[in-house]
Amino acid sequence: MSNPTVSTSHKPKLVVVGNGMVGHHFITKIIEQGLHECFDIHVFAEEDRPAYDRVYLSSYFEHKDASKLNLVDLATYESARVNLHLNQRIVDIDAANKCITTKDGEQIGYAELVLATGSYPFVPPIEGKDHPHCHVYRTIADLDEILAIAELPKVKKGVVVGGGLLGLEAAKALVTLGLETYVVEFAPQLMGVQLDPAGGEILKQKIEALGVTVLTGKNTQQIIDNNSVQSEDDHYLTMQFTDETSLDTDMIVFSAGIRPQDGIVKNNSQCGVELGARGGILIDGQCRTTAENIYAIGECAVWDNKVFGLVAPGYSMASICAAQIAGDTKQTFAGADMSTKLKLMGVDVGSIGDAQGKTEGSLSYLYQNPKEGIYKKLVTTDDNKKLLGAVLVGDTEDYNNLLQLYLNDIDLPAHPESLILPNVEKPVMGIENLPDTATICSCYNVSKGDICAAVEGGAYSIADVKACTSAATGCGGCAPMVKDTLGYQLEALGFEVNNDLCEHFSYSRQDLYSLVRVHEIKTFDALLTEHGSGRGCEICKPTVASILASCWNDYVLKPELAPLQDSNDYYLGNIQKDGTYSVVPRVPGGEITADKLIVLGQVAKDYNLYTKITGGQRVDLFGARLEQLPDIWTELVQAGFETGHAYGKSLRTVKSCIGNNWCRYGVDDSIGLALRLEDRYKGVRSPHKIKMGVSGCMRECAEAQSKDFGMIATENGWNLFVCGNGGITPRHGELFATDLDTETLVRYIDRIIMFYIKTADKLQRTSKWRESLEGGLEYLQDVIINDSLEIAAELEAQMQLLIDNYVCEWKETITDTEKLKRFRHFVNSEKGDDNVVFVTEREQIRPATEAEKAQIKTIELV
Amino acid sequence: MSQQTVCKLHDIIPETGVCALINGKQVAIFCTKQAELFAVDNYDPFSQANVLSRGLLGDTVITDHKGVEKAVLYVASPIYKQRFNLATGQCLDDDSIQIDTYPVQLEGDDVVISSPLSDAG
Numbered sequence A: 001m002s003n004p005t006v007s008t009s010h011k012p013k014l015v016v017v018g019n020g021m022v023g024h025h026f027i028t029k030i031i032e033q034g035l036h037e038c039f040d041i042h043v044f045a046e047e048d049r050p051a052y053d054r055v056y057l058s059s060y061f062e063h064k065d066a067s068k069l070n071l072v073d074l075a076t077y078e079s080a081r082v083n084l085h086l087n088q089r090i091v092d093i094d095a096a097n098k099c100i101t102t103k104d105g106e107q108i109g110y111a112e113l114v115l116a117t118g119s120y121p122f123v124p125p126i127e128g129k130d131h132p133h134c135h136v137y138r139t140i141a142d143l144d145e146i147l148a149i150a151e152l153p154k155v156k157k158g159v160v161v162g163g164g165l166l167g168l169e170a171a172k173a174l175v176t177l178g179l180e181t182y183v184v185e186f187a188p189q190l191m192g193v194q195l196d197p198a199g200g201e202i203l204k205q206k207i208e209a210l211g212v213t214v215l216t217g218k219n220t221q222q223i224i225d226n227n228s229v230q231s232e233d234d235h236y237l238t239m240q241f242t243d244e245t246s247l248d249t250d251m252i253v254f255s256a257g258i259r260p261q262d263g264i265v266k267n268n269s270q271c272g273v274e275l276g277a278r279g280g281i282l283i284d285g286q287c288r289t290t291a292e293n294i295y296a297i298g299e300c301a302v303w304d305n306k307v308f309g310l311v312a313p314g315y316s317m318a319s320i321c322a323a324q325i326a327g328d329t330k331q332t333f334a335g336a337d338m339s340t341k342l343k344l345m346g347v348d349v350g351s352i353g354d355a356q357g358k359t360e361g362s363l364s365y366l367y368q369n370p371k372e373g374i375y376k377k378l379v380t381t382d383d384n385k386k387l388l389g390a391v392l393v394g395d396t397e398d399y400n401n402l403l404q405l406y407l408n409d410i411d412l413p414a415h416p417e418s419l420i421l422p423n424v425e426k427p428v429m430g431i432e433n434l435p436d437t438a439t440i441c442s443c444y445n446v447s448k449g450d451i452c453a454a455v456e457g458g459a460y461s462i463a464d465v466k467a468c469t470s471a472a473t474g475c476g477g478c479a480p481m482v483k484d485t486l487g488y489q490l491e492a493l494g495f496e497v498n499n500d501l502c503e504h505f506s507y508s509r510q511d512l513y514s515l516v517r518v519h520e521i522k523t524f525d526a527l528l529t530e531h532g533s534g535r536g537c538e539i540c541k542p543t544v545a546s547i548l549a550s551c552w553n554d555y556v557l558k559p560e561l562a563p564l565q566d567s568n569d570y571y572l573g574n575i576q577k578d579g580t581y582s583v584v585p586r587v588p589g590g591e592i593t594a595d596k597l598i599v600l601g602q603v604a605k606d607y608n609l610y611t612k613i614t615g616g617q618r619v620d621l622f623g624a625r626l627e628q629l630p631d632i633w634t635e636l637v638q639a640g641f642e643t644g645h646a647y648g649k650s651l652r653t654v655k656s657c658i659g660n661n662w663c664r665y666g667v668d669d670s671i672g673l674a675l676r677l678e679d680r681y682k683g684v685r686s687p688h689k690i691k692m693g694v695s696g697c698m699r700e701c702a703e704a705q706s707k708d709f710g711m712i713a714t715e716n717g718w719n720l721f722v723c724g725n726g727g728i729t730p731r732h733g734e735l736f737a738t739d740l741d742t743e744t745l746v747r748y749i750d751r752i753i754m755f756y757i758k759t760a761d762k763l764q765r766t767s768k769w770r771e772s773l774e775g776g777l778e779y780l781q782d783v784i785i786n787d788s789l790e791i792a793a794e795l796e797a798q799m800q801l802l803i804d805n806y807v808c809e810w811k812e813t814i815t816d817t818e819k820l821k822r823f824r825h826f827v828n829s830e831k832g833d834d835n836v837v838f839v840t841e842r843e844q845i846r847p848a849t850e851a852e853k854a855q856i857k858t859i860e861l862v
Numbered sequence B: 001m002s003q004q005t006v007c008k009l010h011d012i013i014p015e016t017g018v019c020a021l022i023n024g025k026q027v028a029i030f031c032t033k034q035a036e037l038f039a040v041d042n043y044d045p046f047s048q049a050n051v052l053s054r055g056l057l058g059d060t061v062i063t064d065h066k067g068v069e070k071a072v073l074y075v076a077s078p079i080y081k082q083r084f085n086l087a088t089g090q091c092l093d094d095d096s097i098q099i100d101t102y103p104v105q106l107e108g109d110d111v112v113i114s115s116p117l118s119d120a121g
């Protein structure tokens, strides 16, 4: 590289010291912000290679291919004119004159200086520590040296000094290299920072079971060089401990902690950059040091008396620092969560927050399974409400769940211990329960909201989400949650994660619909033979049944269609929790005569059914046993009732207000229109249920704007609203057309329903369908009103076929003795199900609980 | 072991089930298009209701403990949709749950079930 002092540019200089993980991340942020256009950028790196992934350093022992760890795309650096000076340690800073000095004595001026020098491994001051068989574990160069020694023929044994995270990782590496491995820890337990003593003990047992000897409470006093190795049994070194014991070994790896790399500042007390009490470069929330125009980021920095030995907080600092230099002072560093989950030598370990239970008044819950080597601990506030910390050894399945509870300060369930006990149904923190601000990827500080926004912006695969947000590209611990968030958001947007209907059909619902129509397929078997595989399942059978009904509107209980129907469609009622059914007769528009009301009441009374006025302006009768359904419906049909299709994916109710017949404000006959629409579309099978509402004026008493189709009377006709939804994700209907006369209105609805049936996914309400339409409302208006696809006539004809083929399924069923046979609980007995038991509450029946059933049984026995 | 004739083959619509009362116990009997018969408990341990005979039949490919893939026929409960292997009673959605199965065969046109339950029920 050219002499750094010679620069042809007149732009101010941005100088970065260190090209480690954080220094490199800073450069990417600078380029992202376009700051390379404003600055002449120079990076000085002590190592002889561009930044690499230190987090995965240990994998180098497996592949020995440094390029696999590389983080820097040199072409990107080059095109942004970033000057990378490798092998150039910086030795001095002169803040007064705004310049730095390289190890070769060259001086470079700067406008802005960023220190990203990371940290160095701490080696305790033990006599003999500089022996050529003693190493540290931080850089690729360190690993090359360790490899060289381990390959010497007489090297058989290795010792790691330090039983923390990195020490255990180093120990794993020595095992991989085939050495008899020891871990020597000064403290009485392993992983003292993250685990409590009991957790450390379980970890020790598990690691020892893997053949590594762990010595805790050992203080090394001296390392003796055994000079020459005479025989097979001799070792290069002997470690002498303060308790007078000793240990022979052939090599030692020190992993006794890290110290911030603050050498350039420490050696020069006049440079104006202040250090923390225990070393490290002091920074404020904007990553500024005490000297003007000098910043520090990553492991060399001290914020609020803390050094962060993880890459995620370093990355946050890098972003904040880049923003700061770009003039955006709003972002500030506010600390970082140091919770960790990892697999150490095959042992799962997790630590969250205050793992040691040091918070005053905190409570601890423990679960210990010595046989399987599992240890779990929860630390909660004194009132049991919030999680303060957790320790998980041997089983970290609960980690993500607990971490979200901890990070988002979510209230704990009544019995917090249930969160760590085995075989207990756990209240899982589903993605849907998390606030948008919840951090999903802590390495890159990516929130649920960030991922959802990326998905909304078109990132429909894990790969896209990773590329857009960087989530799951660091330690990878968040990958399952990133995947869940993607799935959650795709679903929220109305997508199927995989559009194949199920394992029997590799087609979407829309594709199958076209196949059925184009090839005039009338049975499930024909479709399965020609376009599917296997025998079918509970997903494809009802879906295909619905498609066949949408296309041909055959009676749903024809023998070849019957086995496809979900229990609800099969028995023409909604199954309840105890196996009984509900009975919902159609009450169009909610208008009902006194005589019919009396019939409903009489039937309910005769069969002892629970009655309730539904949210859809009709009456639901609950608690009908399978064998009672035909008799109940015979009476209802005789009185002029039809099925309400409460069980079907089809038109439910057309809710209506009272309209201009009675209401002093009504401008049109809402009930009249509701009756006409309900009569027209009843029984039409669709991808999901359809609801309508008609209001007689803009006061909107029928809540029509929350329905799939909403009509509101105006002085000049009807305003049509489409694709509204109550339910899980409420959505206001959108104004589709105004002041329509009734005929046009009905034509538009015919077309929209058929277009929805043709193009929607399985179980997709019109609201989600509408959101999935590219081109949005305008496109839909174009297709329906302007007939842009020239299918309007076809859609209307198809709807007419369905309307013409309508039969009341109950009317048809009760006249067919063959079909009535299926409405028996037992094929070989007239008895009923003795497990259906009711108790009385508020003067009506309800299913008995298991406890109540047991009580009733004992009473009977007595 | 008692033998009981439950019904005629044509009493079961192919690809659906019926429920039989055998010595006081509720047994769900299914019949495929190929007239294969299966009998399992009618009691759904998840919903604690006697409903499995009203579930939908399906098949799926599972990998057994030896890593071998095979197709299994199952019934999905109509209440919360858990699936049960018709041949073994094993729940496909929860390893810890298995329901009882009963030998059932066709004798002429009769569906005959051999039930280990005593007549005392």
Ligand code: SRM
Pocket: A574, A575, A582, A584, A612, A613, A614, A615, A616, A617, A618, A619, A620, A646, A652, A653, A655, A689, A691, A706, A707, A724, A725, A726, A727, A728, A729, A765
């Ligand atoms: C009976 C009723 C509650 C009541 O007592 O008022 C009811 C009961 C059920 N609703 Fe509902 N819903 C009832 C009005 C509603 C309403 C209000 C309305 O229609 O004005 C809504 C919100 C409006 C909407 O749909 O946009 C509603 C939103 C849902 C949802 C969520 C749908 C969504 O798009 O998010 C489900 C679940 C589903 O369909 O997947 C559901 C599902 C169910 C099921 C079918 C659940 C089930 O599978 O067992 C319940 C069946 C009861 C039965 O056996 O008859 N029910 N349900 C209401 C029947 C109205 C009727 O006369 O047909």
Ligand SMILES: Cc1cc2nc3c(=O)[nH]c(=O)nc-3n(C[C@H](O)[C@H](O)[C@H](O)COP(=O)(O)OP(=O)(O)OC[C@H]3O[C@@H](n4cnc5c(N)ncnc54)[C@H](O)[C@@H]3O)c2cc1C
Pocket: A017, A018, A019, A020, A021, A022, A023, A024, A044, A045, A046, A047, A054, A055, A056, A057, A058, A088, A089, A090, A091, A116, A117, A118, A119, A137, A138, A139, A166, A169, A261, A264, A297, A298, A299, A300, A308, A309, A310, A311, A312, A314, A475
């Ligand atoms: C084996 C191992 C496993 C790890 N596992 C994890 C993990 O699972 N999760 C996690 O979050 N973190 C992990 N870490 C820590 C993570 O690697 C660090 O947090 C991260 O590398 C810090 O980045 P940095 O840029 O601040 O420091 P570094 O990556 O150390 O980069 C600093 C760079 O600056 C250079 N430098 C120093 N002084 C000068 C100078 N005067 N002039 C020029 N250059 C200089 C250094 O040579 C170095 O290349 C692990 C670390 C190791 C060693």
Ligand code: SF4
Pocket: none
């Ligand atoms: S709100 Fe839920 S519980 Fe109530 S009727 Fe609707 S689905 Fe059932």
Ligand code: FES
Pocket: A440, A441, A442, A443, A444, A471, A472, A473, A474, A475, A476, A477, A478, A479
């Ligand atoms: S938390 Fe580490 S990659 Fe997301």
